[in-house]
Amino acid sequence: MKLLVTDRQGEEHTVEATVGESLMLSLRTHDLVDATCSGSCSCATCHLFIGEAWVSDLPPPSDDEAEVIEFLKFAQEDSRLSCQLIVTEAMEGMKITVAPEEGF
Numbered sequence: 001m002k003l004l005v006t007d008r009q010g011e012e013h014t015v016e017a018t019v020g021e022s023l024m025l026s027l028r029t030h031d032l033v034d035a036t037c038s039g040s041c042s043c044a045t046c047h048l049f050i051g052e053a054w055v056s057d058l059p060p061p062s063d064d065e066a067e068v069i070e071f072l073k074f075a076q077e078d079s080r081l082s083c084q085l086i087v088t089e090a091m092e093g094m095k096i097t098v099a100p101e102e103g104f
């Protein structure tokens, strides 16, 4: 299934994502996120903005994910960590934006 991803330079990419896998893995394959902690919910380099049209369709963040997001400089209402999201069929066509680097 395909996602539309806007990178940190504002360029849009169509990314093929694998249902059942972490969203971060598909983004990292395309060098769109660093994911330096490889999905352990600690580095926040996989931070995304989901967009209001889609964010409410996703399962809510865990306490751990919410806690990491809370301390991010660029956090928004639609912030999520892509390593904490599993790709589903319902995400077909979802538009997401890679958040700016936090600089830590």
Ligand code: FES
Pocket (backbone or CB within 6 Å): 024, 035, 036, 037, 038, 039, 040, 041, 042, 043, 044, 045, 046, 047, 081, 082, 083, 084
């Ligand atoms: S990959 Fe580190 S928090 Fe998601």
